[in-house]
Amino acid sequence: xxxxxxxxxxxxxxxxxxxxxxxxxxxxxxxxxxxxxxxxxxxxxxxxxxxxxxxxxxxxxxxxxxxxxxxxxxxxxxxxxxxxxxxxxxxxxxxxxxxxxxxxxxxxxxxxxxxxxxxxxxxxxxxxxxxxxxxxxxxxxxxxxxxxxxxxxxxxxxxxxxxxxxxxxxxxxxxxxxxxxxxxxxxxxxxxxxxxxxxxxxxxxxxxxxxxxxxxxxxxx
Amino acid sequence: xxxxxxxxxxxxxxxxxxxxxxxxxxxxxxxxxxxxxxxxxxxxxxxxxxxxxxxxxxxxxxxxxxxxxxxxxxxxxxxxxxxxxxxxxxxxxxxxxxxxxxxxxxxxxxxxxxxxxxxxxxxxxxxxxxxxxxxxxxxxxxxxxxxxxxxxxxxxxxxxxxxxxxxxxxxxxxxxxxxxxxxxxxxxxxxxxxxxxxxxxxxxxxxxxxxxxxxxxxxxxxxxxxxxxxxxxxxxxxxxxxxxxxxxxxxxxxxxxxxxxxxxxxxxxxxxxxxxxxxxxxxxxxxxxxxxxxxxxxxxxxxxxxxxxxxxxx
Numbered sequence: 001x002x003x004x005x006x007x008x009x010x011x012x013x014x015x016x017x018x019x020x021x022x023x024x025x026x027x028x029x030x031x032x033x034x035x036x037x038x039x040x041x042x043x044x045x046x047x048x049x050x051x052x053x054x055x056x057x058x059x060x061x062x063x064x065x066x067x068x069x070x071x072x073x074x075x076x077x078x079x080x081x082x083x084x085x086x087x088x089x090x091x092x093x094x095x096x097x098x099x100x101x102x103x104x105x106x107x108x109x110x111x112x113x114x115x116x117x118x119x120x121x122x123x124x125x126x127x128x129x130x131x132x133x134x135x136x137x138x139x140x141x142x143x144x145x146x147x148x149x150x151x152x153x154x155x156x157x158x159x160x161x162x163x164x165x166x167x168x169x170x171x172x173x174x175x176x177x178x179x180x181x182x183x184x185x186x187x188x189x190x191x192x193x194x195x196x197x198x199x200x201x202x203x204x205x206x207x208x209x210x211x212x213x214x215x216x217x218x219x220x221x
Numbered sequence: 222x223x224x225x226x227x228x229x230x231x232x233x234x235x236x237x238x239x240x241x242x243x244x245x246x247x248x249x250x251x252x253x254x255x256x257x258x259x260x261x262x263x264x265x266x267x268x269x270x271x272x273x274x275x276x277x278x279x280x281x282x283x284x285x286x287x288x289x290x291x292x293x294x295x296x297x298x299x300x301x302x303x304x305x306x307x308x309x310x311x312x313x314x315x316x317x318x319x320x321x322x323x324x325x326x327x328x329x330x331x332x333x334x335x336x337x338x339x340x341x342x343x344x345x346x347x348x349x350x351x352x353x354x355x356x357x358x359x360x361x362x363x364x365x366x367x368x369x370x371x372x373x374x375x376x377x378x379x380x381x382x383x384x385x386x387x388x389x390x391x392x393x394x395x396x397x398x399x400x401x402x403x404x405x406x407x408x409x410x411x412x413x414x415x416x417x418x419x420x421x422x423x424x425x426x427x428x429x430x431x432x433x434x435x436x437x438x439x440x441x442x443x444x445x446x447x448x449x450x451x452x453x454x455x456x457x458x459x460x461x462x463x464x465x466x467x468x469x470x471x472x473x474x475x476x477x478x479x480x481x482x483x484x485x486x487x488x489x490x491x492x493x494x495x496x497x498x499x500x501x502x503x504x505x506x507x508x509x510x511x512x513x514x515x516x517x518x519x520x521x522x523x524x525x526x527x528x529x530x531x532x533x534x535x
Binding site: 008009011016018099129 | 400
């Protein structure tokens with residue numbers, strides 16, 4: 001595989017990651033959201049393996065497998081179990097309507113392109129142009145956390161944000177050291193479990209996972 | 222060699238006019254199979270058309286020339302577009318007369334006259350259908366143009382024949398902007414040809430029909446021409462998608478063998494497109510009409526993203 005072809009595949013995968021990020025913004029159903037998250041994880045895993053092959057950093061293979069196991073299989077499975085136990089697989093409520101959210105998303109893409117343009121000028125790596133997309137994915141994950149009312153969708157937004165960071169790390173610096181990546185992976189896993197426990201507690205207290213309900217907490221003063 | 226350009230154009234238009242009903246039949250047949258019904262066969266649309274051509278025309282008393290003129294215009298526009306899009310060969314004599322933007326404009330002319338004809342008779346359904354059709358058009362056309370601009374950015378031309386040659390020469394492989402443009406184009410094509418998430422081509426239920434409501438008053442050969450033009454429009458969008466995204470197989474040289482190969486490749490690709498349409502149609506339910514703005518807005522945003530990713534990633 002030549003370097004140029006790998007760069008092309010890398011930017012193509014970057015486009016697909018961005019596409020899944022936007023699809024997540026537009027998605028109204030919880031199940032669809034989790035599937036899209038799994039697809040995004042798969043794209044990340046393939047991208048990591050390709051970057052590892054091109055740059056001959058073999059620890060990236062391990063990180064690719066880790067992504068595959070964690071973000072494509074385990075986390076979506078945990079989330080599926082959660083929404084089935086809590087019976088919340090209906091439509092998602094949004095704060096801002098969806099076309100508006102997607103317009104903001106486009107704005108974020110332009111913004112991150114502007115922001116990373118000087119960095120891209122300085123870099124000499126073949127995968128440098130995907131940095132803007134990675135940053136956009138991070139910002140879109142953040143946007144999803146802001147515009148969704150439901151606790152589970154906010155978590156998926158957080159995980160999508162982390163996907164963006166991971167993508168930025170692999171394409172801008174050929175991956176973080178393995179120790180760091182193992183640590184991050186473990187963190188994500190632990191976070192998912194803690195989120196799960198919190199969901200059950202929130203659900204038991206408010207009988208809903210709508211975070212608007214938490215405004216009631218301060219009414220009694 | 223002087224007869225060659227004429228021969229090529231005649232062949233192209235014949236390929237469009239003859240293949241379109243069979244393609245529509247193929248889509249219907251696949252759909253029947255997917256829903257566990259027995260299909261009426263590949264040639265049922267052809268038989269329908271023949272029956273309609275044999276019947277008398279019933280005209281409303283207050284029908285003006287617009288109503289009588291519209292079917293011929295719609296049919297003629299479809300044939301004209303068939304002569305411009307590279308279906309079998311890149312080397313079309315008529316191709317330089319119209320680029321992609323003109324093709325979108327031609328589709329708009331046909332739609333404008335169908336909507337006028339829907340209003341002309343003065344029935345409630347015609348007016349409702351026309352108003353809905355124009356609502357969809359006003360949302361779909363900008364998205365369509367945006368998707369086309371994304372493609373023409375990649376090959377630096379708006380001429381479809383040159384886009385095909387530049388993709389065939391292999392320099393446009395794995396373009397990130399194409400991934401977005403393909404998706405936007407599929408969404409728009411579904412809306413423009415009135416397929417299921419937007420409009421149901423098989424229904425005459427009063428509240429849901431869009432295209433059928435406009436042509437409700439037509440009969441006989443007028444209806445046959447409009448139906449035929451509708452089938453051609455479906456085929457044209459398939460050809461347009463094939464030419465813009467998967468043009469491998471379209472003949473670049475001037476010999477009969479290449480043309481034959483191009484024809485076989487075209488049939489294969491059409492069969493695949495039909496399968497795709499049927500998969501979408503059986504997998505989805507028809508959307509509420511107020512959701513359409515979101516659907517077509519998403520198409521527009523996809524096309525815009527494609528354009529952005531052209532500048533970011535390429």
